[in-house]
Amino acid sequence: MEGRFGPYGGQYIPETLMNAVIELENAYKFYKSDTQFQNELNELLINYAGRPSILYFAEKMTKDLGGAKIYLKREDLNHTGSHKINNVLGQVLLAKKMGKTRLIAETGAGQHGVATATVAALMGMECEIYMGKEDTERQALNVFRMELLGAKVHAVTSGTQTLKDAVNETMREWVSRIQDTHYVLGSVMGPHPFPTIVRDFQKIIGKEIKEQLMIKEGKLPDAIIACVGGGSNAIGAFHEFIADTAVQLIGCEAAGLGVDNPKNAATIANGSVGVFHGMKSYFCQDEFGQIAPVYSISAGLDYPGIGPEHAMLSDIGRATYVPVTDDEAVESFEYLSKTEGIIPAIESAHAVAYARKLAPTMESEKIIVINISGRGDKDVAAIARYRGVNIHE
Amino acid sequence: MNRIEAVFKDGKAFIPFITAGDPSLDITEQLIYAMESAGADLIELGIPFSDPVAEGIVIQKADERSLAAGTTTDKIFDMVLRVRQNTDIPLAFMSYLNPIFAYGKDRFFKRAVESGIDALIVPDMPFEEKGEILPFCTSYNIDLISFVAPTSKERIAAIAADAQGFLYCISSLGVTGVRSEFSTDIEEMVSLVKATKNIPCAIGFGISTPAHAKKMASFADGVIVGSAIVKIIEQYGTKCVKPVTDYVRQMKAAIL
Numbered sequence: 001m002e003g004r005f006g007p008y009g010g011q012y013i014p015e016t017l018m019n020a021v022i023e024l025e026n027a028y029k030f031y032k033s034d035t036q037f038q039n040e041l042n043e044l045l046i047n048y049a050g051r052p053s054i055l056y057f058a059e060k061m062t063k064d065l066g067g068a069k070i071y072l073k074r075e076d077l078n079h080t081g082s083h084k085i086n087n088v089l090g091q092v093l094l095a096k097k098m099g100k101t102r103l104i105a106e107t108g109a110g111q112h113g114v115a116t117a118t119v120a121a122l123m124g125m126e127c128e129i130y131m132g133k134e135d136t137e138r139q140a141l142n143v144f145r146m147e148l149l150g151a152k153v154h155a156v157t158s159g160t161q162t163l164k165d166a167v168n169e170t171m172r173e174w175v176s177r178i179q180d181t182h183y184v185l186g187s188v189m190g191p192h193p194f195p196t197i198v199r200d201f202q203k204i205i206g207k208e209i210k211e212q213l214m215i216k217e218g219k220l221p222d223a224i225i226a227c228v229g230g231g232s233n234a235i236g237a238f239h240e241f242i243a244d245t246a247v248q249l250i251g252c253e254a255a256g257l258g259v260d261n262p263k264n265a266a267t268i269a270n271g272s273v274g275v276f277h278g279m280k281s282y283f284c285q286d287e288f289g290q291i292a293p294v295y296s297i298s299a300g301l302d303y304p305g306i307g308p309e310h311a312m313l314s315d316i317g318r319a320t321y322v323p324v325t326d327d328e329a330v331e332s333f334e335y336l337s338k339t340e341g342i343i344p345a346i347e348s349a350h351a352v353a354y355a356r357k358l359a360p361t362m363e364s365e366k367i368i369v370i371n372i373s374g375r376g377d378k379d380v381a382a383i384a385r386y387r388g389v390n391i392h393e
Numbered sequence: 394m395n396r397i398e399a400v401f402k403d404g405k406a407f408i409p410f411i412t413a414g415d416p417s418l419d420i421t422e423q424l425i426y427a428m429e430s431a432g433a434d435l436i437e438l439g440i441p442f443s444d445p446v447a448e449g450i451v452i453q454k455a456d457e458r459s460l461a462a463g464t465t466t467d468k469i470f471d472m473v474l475r476v477r478q479n480t481d482i483p484l485a486f487m488s489y490l491n492p493i494f495a496y497g498k499d500r501f502f503k504r505a506v507e508s509g510i511d512a513l514i515v516p517d518m519p520f521e522e523k524g525e526i527l528p529f530c531t532s533y534n535i536d537l538i539s540f541v542a543p544t545s546k547e548r549i550a551a552i553a554a555d556a557q558g559f560l561y562c563i564s565s566l567g568v569t570g571v572r573s574e575f576s577t578d579i580e581e582m583v584s585l586v587k588a589t590k591n592i593p594c595a596i597g598f599g600i601s602t603p604a605h606a607k608k609m610a611s612f613a614d615g616v617i618v619g620s621a622i623v624k625i626i627e628q629y630g631t632k633c634v635k636p637v638t639d640y641v642r643q644m645k646a647a648i649l
Contacts, residue, residue, distance in 0.1 A: 012517045014447045015552075016542040016563060060547055158453060159444065171446045176567035178544060275490040275517070275525075276444065288466050289495025290443040 006315060010307030011191040013171075013278045019081025020178045025193040027098045033199070037038060041093055048122070049078050049085045052205065055212035055369070061339050066363035068222065070355060071369045075233065076344065082374030083233045084115035088184060090201035092119045095182035102126040102177075106170040108135055108163035108229065109300035110142025111374050111386030112186030118149035127151040130170045133163040134355060135299045138382050160293040163229070163303045167277055171369035176360035187230025188307035195307050202236025204385060209214055209369055210240050217367060223248040223358065226371040227350040228303035228321060229265075231310045250358070251310060252350040254296030255323035265294035267306040268314050275289040276304075281311040297326040299388065300347040300374075303320070328353040330386055332378060343373030346382065396483035396511045397435070397536050397558040400505035401593040403647040406615030408595055409604070409622050409641055410487065412455035413438045414464030416630050424626075428624035429482045431597045432645030437514065437617065440469060440488035447516040451568025451620040454627065466496050470504045485512035485538065490525065496581060498526070502533040512536040513556050520552050522565040530557070541586060542566075543576040553589035560586055560611065564598045570620045572599035580612045603647030610648035 003009050011021060031037040045051040054077065058070040081132040092103060103120050104127075107113030113129040122128035129146050133155040136143050146153050159165040167190075174183045182239035185194045188202070191357075208222075223239060225232035241247040258265035264270065270280035277290060284292035284304040296302040306321075313319035332380055333349035335356065336342050344352060348371070355370045364367070384391045409428050413421050421646050425436055438475065441456035441464055448456070473484065493501050493515070505513070513535055518525060520522045523537065530537040536558030541549050543566060553560060562583060565576040576582075596609040597617030606616045625640055626633040 011519060011521055013519060014516055014542070015540040016544050016566060017521050018519045018521070018548065019546065044435065156451075164444065168444050168446050170448075172568045175447070178566065254480075274493075275494055277446075278517075283491070285491065285495060287495065289489075289492035291491070362603045 003196065005195070005309040005312035008279065008281050008311040009192055009195055009306045010280050011278060012275045014175060016175050017178070020174070021191055023098070023164055027316045028069070028193055028197055029390055031094055031097055037093065038374060041090055041157045044089045044093070045086065045204070046340045049340060051078065051087060052212070053077050055074065055209060055216065058340050061336070065356060065359040066286060068366040069358040069364070070359060070370045071213065071221070071367065072342065073205060073237065073369055075205060075370045076348070076375035077319065079117050080111070080115045081377065082111040082115065082345065083202060083236060084112040084186060085118070085237065086204055087186065087198050087201040087232060088112070088115040088119045089183070091184045091197065092123055092125070095184070096123055096125070098182065100182040102181045103184050103224040104128050104130070104170055104173050104181055104250040105186060105188065106166035108166065108302060108313060109345070110135070110139040110146070110297065110378060111300060111345070113146050113151070113153070114142055114149070117146040118186050121149045128173070130156050130270040131164045132156050132160070132166050132298055134161040135163065135166070139299055140380055141381070142378050143225035151259045163299065164291065187232040188235045188309060189277060189279055189305060194307055195279065198232050199239060199309060202232050203239040205233065205236035205371065206238060206240030209237060213367070214367065214371060216286065220244055220247055221369045222261045222362065222366040224366045224371065225250045225252065225351045225355050225358070227252045227301060227347045227373060228306060228310060229254070229303045229347065232249065232303070233371055235307060235309055237363045242318060247319065249313065250354060251319055251321040251322045252303035252354045253321055254350060255325045255368065256295045256297070263295035265296040265302050265304065266323040267304065271325045277334045279308050280304055281308045297329065297382070298350065300345070301350065303342065314342070322354055324350040324353045330383060333355060333379065333383055342372065343376035344372050345376050346379040348373045396481065396627045397482045400435045400483050400500040400640065401559065401614050405593060405610040406430060407641065407645040407648060408435045408437055408615055408617040409433050410437040410439060410458050410617060410619030410623060411626065412452060413472065414441060414459035414462055415623070415626055416458055417457040417462055418464060418468055420631060420633065421444045422472055422476055423634050424439045425476050425482065426480060427634050429480055429643040432484065433641055435485060436485050437485045437619070438467060438485055440492050440612060441451055442489040442492055443589050445489060447568055449568040449629065450619060451623050454571050466492055470508045471531045473510060473543040483511045484509065485514055486510050487516065489517050490515055493526070497554070498529050502529040502535065506533045507537060510535060512538050513559060514538040517541070531582055538619070541582055542576055543582065545623070549582065549585045553586045556590060556592050559593040559595050559615065561617065562586070562596045564596050564600065564609070565585040569598055572600040573617065583613050591636070603643055606644050607647045618647060
């Protein structure tokens with residue numbers, strides 16, 4: 001069935017929004033095979049976002065870990081500093097073709113909000129971003145970036161004041177104003193067609209990895225590792241390889257203070273099947289179906305659910321999802337900075353952390369690709385605080 | 394005739410909404426009896442949810458108060474079971490899908506029927522997804538209430554054709570909450586429904602004054618009022634029963 005990934009996905013939203021998602025689905029189906037649309041998007045991806053992003057051989061890291069060869073897919077080098085721009089360019093171009101003049105979006109770490117505000121500026125559209133109040137504090141720099149780009153940022157004070165509440169509030173805003181407004185959903189989540197659209201706009205990551213590695217090594221990687229909140233950078237990196245069953249696909253969830261501590265956001269490890277934010281998937285929740293107040297140092301992974309395609313990939317065993325704690329992520333944030341001179345986003349540092357465990361267990365002719373989904377400038381102040389240094393941003 | 398059909402047989406229906414357990418399940422029970430005596434024809438009980446995306450701030454806060462007071466689905470069923478020993482007033486549950494899902498669908502419906510629930514309203518389950526719940530509603534004989542919205546347009550005929558009990562007609566865009574302006578197409582929405590199926594239409598979202606209620610009731614079969622009542626509960630807390638009763642009496646009088 002369309003919009004389903006096994007039993008997951010679907011369209012669990014208020015009736016008021018149904019025609020909006022149907023209109024979006026129809027527009028997407030049309031423009032997906034429209035050459036002019038694809039050319040325009042390609043042009044933007046190359047000349048605005050700076051694609052393709054490079055695939056970098058991390059030689060020092062490889063030597064240091066003494067196992068598999070490690071490559072880094074440098075999505076952090078894209079314009080705006082993360083993979084989020086891939087999806088935003090696609091969705092905003094689509095929204096524009098649909099005649100929408102106003103964009104709304106949720107953001108956690110602020111990367112998706114910044115990408116949306118950026119493309120809104122580029123295309124001359126109105127833009128409002130919803131961000132949990134707690135996140136506006138831990139990612140203050142990104143709030144100012146969005147404002148600088150001309151967007152209005154709403155600090156969401158309901159619930160846990162983080163990413164899930166930002167999604168709630170953006171959905172509420174969309175129900176209130178549909179006609180001229182497109183909701184630029186930032187991850188492979190929400191109601192159909194979003195998980196499919198966002199994945200399609202992100203799968204360029206895996207396509208490039210395949211081509212680039214073929215040139216450098218003449219073969220497929222043995223493992224691809226990516227961090228997972230909603231899961232857009234991970235599905236983008238994985239999708240091209242789903243049929244290549246020899247390639248291990250590993251998603252790294254935020255385990256916060258540990259999977260056995262209530263303060264975590266590891267959905268596959270701790271969640272159960274439910275329906276929330278428009279989709280059926282796994283969610284961290286209590287026995288009565290109340291969504292759990294999750295926690296991670298990473299605002300971008302601090303989300304109680306996971307995209308429906310990941311839920312399916314986990315069920316069928318095609319992808320594996322592993323928990324990574326705050327401590328491990330911070331240590332790997334520092335490790336990659338010192339070892340390779342690359343400061344990764346704290347989100348991406350979760351993937352680096354697991355790669356550091358896996359690489360030494362693999363032989364030296366094996367290859368691991370880590371998706372560095374974003375850059376870490378935005379996290380420097382938070383990491384300093386974590387280490388007890390109070391710096392003014 | 395089931396209890397829901399009886400709701401609409403004698404004139405226009407007044408349907409109040411309250412969040413179960415706000416501020417306590419004991420007060421909810423008292424409110425049910427009091428609202429019935431004040432003229433309520435059907436009472437909609439919200440099962441509180443941590444993340445009610447279709448609700449405005451007033452009902453969001455009611456859900457928070459209820460959950461903070463320790464309300465659970467089990468305790469709500471126990472309360473409804475007590476209520477049923479004292480009254481035959483028709484009762485509908487309003488619940489997001491996840492609490493039903495987490496409870497176990499079969500177990501949820503079994504307890505709903507045992508405790509005397511007549512209808513179920515699920516704001517995050519549109520027509521396309523009703524297969525999640527409809528088979529259970531059918532086998533347990535509980536009406537599944539569908540929504541139509543100002544944006545539904547060509548969807549109205551299909552939704553109306555399959556509708557049970559009554560149709561919940563959403564007055565305007567947006568989430569729940571008191572408002573002063575309504576969609577101008579509500580009357581047309583109701584007539585589109587009626588052209589497909591002769592089923593009662595109750596209008597909800599934003600209605601707060603007797604004048605609103607009177608206007609809506611002039612072309613619909615009932616009005617649903619939530620946030621305006623929940624605001625009174627928020628204001629008066631444990632002393633809310635009397636002011637809510639007075640309000641319900643006034644609203645019912647306006648649509649007679």
